[in-house]
Amino acid sequence: MVRVDLRSDTVTHPSPEMRRAMYEAELGDDVYGDDPTVNQLQERAAELLGKEAGLFVSSGTQGNLVSMLAHAQRGDEVLVGDQCHIMNSEAGGSMVLGSIVLYPIRTDEFGFLEPDLIKDAVKPRDYHKPPTKLLAIENTHNASSGRAINAEQMKAMADAGHEKGLSVHLDGARIFNAAVALDVPVADLTEHVDSVTFCLSKGLSCPIGSIVVGSEGFIQEADRWRKMLGSGMRQVGIIAAAGLVALDSMIERMQEDHDSARHIASRMAEMNGISVDPEHIQTNIIRFKVPPHTGNQIASRLKEEGVYINGGDSDLRIVTHYGVTNDDYEFAISALDRVMREIA
Ligand SMILES: Cc1ncc(COP(=O)(O)O)c(C=O)c1O
Incomplete structure (x- = not known):
């Protein structure tokens, strides 16, 4: 019999308080934008991370995918770290479903991408090359033993991308772990990026779900892709209720x-x-x-x-x-x- 499951923080079960909140959740049809619990969670998340709007998605993989599809078009290029989850563990979704080219950049042992490497990887305007549109970074960095990347380093990477005209997405599946480890408000780590995915169903211990945050326009676009991917999820407040409890009680x-x-x-x-x-x-x-x-x-x-x-x-x-x-x-x-x- 397995007594201790240490494969991942995804194996966590909801707390008793989460189960109670799920039972009592006020619900509506989220495809009509009518689920008050989802709306509250999306707003709370956006506010916490310092962005205009949020979108509840089924998983971290889906959050990253809709973000890339919203930021880049068919034939565009996205720069990613060569050790990142998007590159190595998301089944190449953006390449298959979005015809987006992923271009890997060498990652140091702390999960950091050198700004010069980012800038050098951006393609010149040339019809032989895919136009580089987006930089995607990861914090905490899973493959680097969950290293937390500090606010200064986040700014350095994001600035390198922005200087070259790219949008910047953060795969912040465990961004709250980073904030806790560095003892800073989470918004300090997300301030310089345009969009963020974070997971409710990892260290925050919810049973299902992730959130994407960004500008109003970006979230509208991500929402369209989410619908297309079949994740317009009706009375989803029943899950979102656990997310609200998590943001109150599971971060510290x-x-x-x-x-x-x-x-x-x-x-x-x-x-x-x-x-x-x-x-x-x-x-x-x-x-x-x-x-x-x-x-x-x-x-x-x-x-x-x-x-x-x-x-x-x-x-x-x-x-x-x-x-x-x-x-x-x-x-x-x-x-x-x-x-x-x-x-x-
Ligand atoms: C860094 C990172 N990003 C994204 C994901 C994907 O999350 P999900 O399993 O919810 O699709 C994971 C999952 O472990 C992850 O570690």
């Missing part, structure tokens, strides 16, 4: 996830066969290395011990989240220690 508590991740990483650093730098861990994602070709074996042995993590050849990940107790984390650390001794 993410510090606990960050502290747990740092603690786990420091214990892992003492284990034979694991390579991890606890100092690198700022939020709730721990990426670590194990000897080549042992990752899948470690993951399946851990599962037998009651701890669930995703497998892989030698790069593994643990994500801390709501619903896991300190005892559960200690249980997971002991199981990992046992398994690593066996492997050695």
Whole structure:
């Protein structure tokens, strides 16, 4: 039996308060714009992130997709980090459904894209090349162990894009983790970008949903694409109600996830066969290395011990989240220690 599921913060279940709010939610038909709970959530989110308007979408992937479709046309180019989620884990949706070209830029180990690399990647006006329209950046940066990119760095990347006439989108699936880790208002991190996707169903622990925010005009366009993608979702206030609870009660508590991740990483650093730098861990994602070709074996042995993590050849990940107790984390650390001794 699995006791501790550390595959992702997406495995979280709604809190009792969320379930109550969902039960009691005031509803309407959101395709007519009539759902008061959705409207309230969209407005709250836009205000928090310092933008004009918001749009409730079914997932982070859909939020990024409608944003790219709203910012860029068929045949246009979007600059992305080569290690980002949009590039590597969203099934190439913007390329398939929008005929948009994704152009990857080298990402440093902290998830940052050097402004000069951004500027150099923008294509000159030349009909041999796709016109570069958008820069998409990510914070926290999942592949860099959830690194939080600070406001100054966010501004530097966004300025580089704007200087070249691009719009700038932020995949802020975990932007509240970044704000908590850096101890700044979230709007400080979103101030310089034109649009943001953030996820309700990760560290904020909602069962479903993400929000896109941006200007009124951009959100109208994103809404059109959302409809086309089949996500005009009627009485969706039943889900949005959990989002309102999350924005009230789940942001500050993410510090606990960050502290747990740092603690786990420091214990892992003492284990034979694991390579991890606890100092690198700022939020709730721990990426670590194990000897080549042992990752899948470690993951399946851990599962037998009651701890669930995703497998892989030698790069593994643990994500801390709501619903896991300190005892559960200690249980997971002991199981990992046992398994690593066996492997050695
Ligand atoms: C950085 C980042 N962006 C976007 C997504 C996509 O979110 P969803 O799983 O809701 O589609 C994820 C999911 O893990 C993510 O880590």
